[in-house]
Amino acid sequence: MATAYRAQPQPRAHRLPPALRAPFEGRTWREFAYLLLSLPLSVVFFSLALALTAAGAGLVVTFLGIPVLAGALAMCRGFGAVERARARALLRLDVADPAPVRAQRAGLMGWIGALLKSGVSWRHLLYALVHMPWAVFAFCVSLTFWAYGWSLLTYPLWQWVFPVYAGVDGLQLYGDGTHNFYLDSPFELAVTSGIGLLFVLVTPWFIRGFATVDRLLVAGLLGPSRLEGRVVELESDRGVVVDTAAADLRRIERDLHDGAQARLVALAMDLGLAKEKLSEDPQAAARMVDEAHGEVKTALQELRDLARGIHPAVLTDRGLDAALSSVASRCTVPVLVEVDLPARPVPAIEGIAYFTVSELLQNVSKHSGARTASVDVWRTEDRLLIQVRDDGRGGADSSEGGGLAGLAERLDAVDGLLVVDSPAGGPTVVTAELPWRT
Structure with missing residues (x-):
């Protein structure tokens, strides 16, 4: 129908299976960096949010608790902006910013009231409180698996450190003062490296699973609410309907002006001339009336076409x-x-x-x-x-x-x-x- 055509880019073929590519892919390292940064940031967010919320709740019996609580919610919205930016950069998750707080009344009290009534603000506070324990768990598990995997995989490369600097044969696996077991034989080195390889291959999938939970938390708690998104969508759709209706009215006006209206004006002029010639030249007047009759049929057809374009009777x-x-x-x-x-x-x-x-x-x-x-x-x-x-x-x-x-x-x-x-x-x-x- 239209003439433009755009070729779709073909996905690049990979020689290695996903299980072997995962430890070296940029996605894995970005998500790992996200999990590592989550711990210090979540501790700061959790501490400040909990402290201010508790202070505001404790002081709510006085008037001071209300602005303190509103300040805690405003701070949590700032934390949410940081988290959305971090998710866009490292998780490739683009979450739209929620609508700003709109106060129904001017002044500080109106802004405080709007903050306290905003469900988005309370969801940001919930995120600051819930995300910290999850961040601790994800940080500990992912870092432990990552550290053990790469250290065991590369153990044959740094095993020489133990006899040179520690005076032992290798990494001690067991010891009770009487019996000691060190990983120092070629077979033990190979087994250790194999276990490390297994950890290295499994760790990216743990990291991706943890990152998926973080994506759900960010999208569910820090983005616009469904009702808010629906309102925005309806406002946009209303604008489209209004623009479409205005364009249709302009089209109808143009068609009437350039088509049937112009033809009817010409018809009125022709009939006026025929009336003047009726007594002087009846034959010429008859020809003009006959032509006017044809113009009437054409105008009627144009009006029918126009009506069909508005809403056909059939x-x-x-x-x-x-x-x-x-x-x-x-x-x-x-x-x-x-x-x-x-x-x-x-x-x-x-x-x-x-x-x-x-x-x-x-x-x-x-x-x-x-x-x-x-x-x-x-x-x-x-x-x-x-x-x-x-x-x-x-x-x-x-x-x-x-x-x-x-x-x-x-x-x-x-x-x-x-x-x-x-x-x-x-x-x-x-x-x-x-x-x-x-």
Whole structure:
């Protein structure tokens, strides 16, 4: 449909299996650094948060406890900003910043009240308190496994330190004053190194598991709440709906001004001239009236087309099956339409489905170079699915700025989805998903 096509980068092939690559991958070392930094930072965050929260709770019987508690929450929000930045840098986890505190009243008391009522602030405090014991556990386990693994793996390289500087044969495994057992024979060195290799191979997966828990804590406690995210999404969707409605009104105004209105003005002038010539030259007046009659038919057709573009009568009277068949009949390529719906959705969803198919078929006519196309509409659980397929040249692009991007925004405004599958050379399959509402 559109002509732009972007090749997808192919993943790089690795010769080593993941188990052998993991100890040397940058992800492992970044996550290990995150776990190591978590201990000192979490101790500081925990101590300050607990101290200020306890002080505020203890002083709440006086007025001083309220601002102290609000200060503790504000401090915890600052800790959350540090943790989100650390997660972005080391865990590659991009968590959006929560909305700033909005006071309903101006002044210090309004800000304090907004902080105390903010669920986001209390979640930041919970993170500061909960993360410290987890950070201690993850730090100790990951560092222990990492240190034992690499020290045992490289033991044959530094075993000479014991006889040279400690006066013993090697690393002492057992000793009770009578019997001593040192790791010093070639076999014992090989076994020790093998155990170290096992630790080295296992440690990255422990680290990744611990980092996954940290990702869940950061995303769950330090990001925007679901309600807040939904509000932002609805505000964005409302803006899209308003912009779309304004664009539609401008289009209707332009079509009326440039089409039917201009034709009716010309018709009125022609009829005025015919009226003046009626007594002088009846034949000329008759010709002018005949031409005006043709203009009336053309204006009526333009008004019908315009009304069909706003909301076709066939959609209201007979539903999607008949309306889409009417759209398909005006397409420049043969289109097979199959609609399998148990009932009619609400008019708003039905109208969006109609205009989605209409726009996609216009793209097929103008850009695809296809020989045939098909439209399938069906219901799956609580979703209305639309699939438009053509055998054209492919390369349709739903990137920002294109017609498909605008269509995707319209669908998103009603919790819909648009998926474009259009490799170069075709075929192109565009699937639209809408909520089913009756």
